[in-house]
């Protein structure tokens with residue numbers, strides 16, 4: 543079974559308009575509310591691709607109830623821990639001449655609820671996959687992902703981590719199966735600006751030296767680079783298409799990669815499916831369906 547953990551789920555309030563005028567009242571042309579948070583997106587796309595995944599994480603208040611309701615409506619299988627106080631965040635995503643987002647902070651998570659998550663993680667079985675994706679609320683120790691991977695160290699559970707900065711770097715010593723920084727996030731870890739493939743490869747290899755097995759660097763419209771477990775470098779360009787909304791494209795790529803890898807263990811094919819799933823989501827207003835992905839695969 544695949545489990546995804548989203549510490550800080552959201553309702554994504556997605557509005558579209560031709561142009562965003564800062565400092566003015568802007569009127570939305572369309573508005574839609576989706577369940578959000580990286581782990582939730584990964585699980586929904588896995589589900590769309592026919593691979594069952596269970597969503598774990600924390601929800602609070604009426605927004606939390608709606609996250610759960612919408613997640614189930616879109617086919618998700620969830621076992622969220624309910625917090626007694628606070629509200630799950632609402633993240634505003636403005637899709638205009640450029641893409642702008644305001645992500646909320648989210649509720650505090652008390653230690654007894656964290657313990658409940660640890661119990662859920664202790665119930666995983668050998669052969670399961672655990673995906674840790676997204677930011678954690680400010681009052682959670684920033685070694686939280688590290689603590690979870692340490693707990694899983696000897697249990698034959700493959701881990702996937704999509705996080706930034708120290709949250710990501712601290713887990714590398716526990717040898718996650720896959721990490722997926724984007725180009726900017728990879729640069730930020732080493733406090734450099736990356737522009738060429740050579741530079742990206744060099745720093746991705748450094749993360750592999752620190753312990754990550756597969757390092758998948760997403761490059762937006764330019765596709766992705768993968769340093770496979772045996773050190774082989776793979777480069778996959780994006781398929782042609784028009785960007786509609788990139789929210790969740792990275793999460794879709796993670797889901798596509800996992801789905802591809804589970805098919806036959808071939809990382810090059812997993813990369814291709816990952817890129818096409820990411821792009822299929824970027825080419826529409828929300829997460830790709832299986833049909834969307836198969837259409838995009840035909841154009842590659």
Ligand SMILES: Nc1ncnc2c1ncn2[C@@H]1O[C@H](COP(=O)(O)OP(=O)(O)OP(=O)(O)O)[C@@H](O)[C@H]1O
Pocket residue numbers: 724725760761762763764765766780781783784785788789790791792793795816817818819820821822824
């Ligand atoms: N403009 C685009 N055109 C085509 N494909 C895209 C575009 N933007 C994203 N993608 C696809 O989605 C994948 C992930 O995109 P990106 O590198 O932006 O991830 P990310 O920064 O983690 O995204 P997000 O945080 O918005 O989910 C890319 O590798 C690519 O396959």
Ligand SMILES: O=P(O)(O)OC[C@@]1(O)O[C@H](CO)[C@@H](O)[C@@H]1O
Pocket residue numbers: 550552554577578579580583633645675676677678789790791792793
């Ligand atoms: O604030 P975080 O946890 O880093 O990211 C949260 C988020 O931006 O990530 C998803 C897209 O990847 C959205 O559904 C959600 O709003």
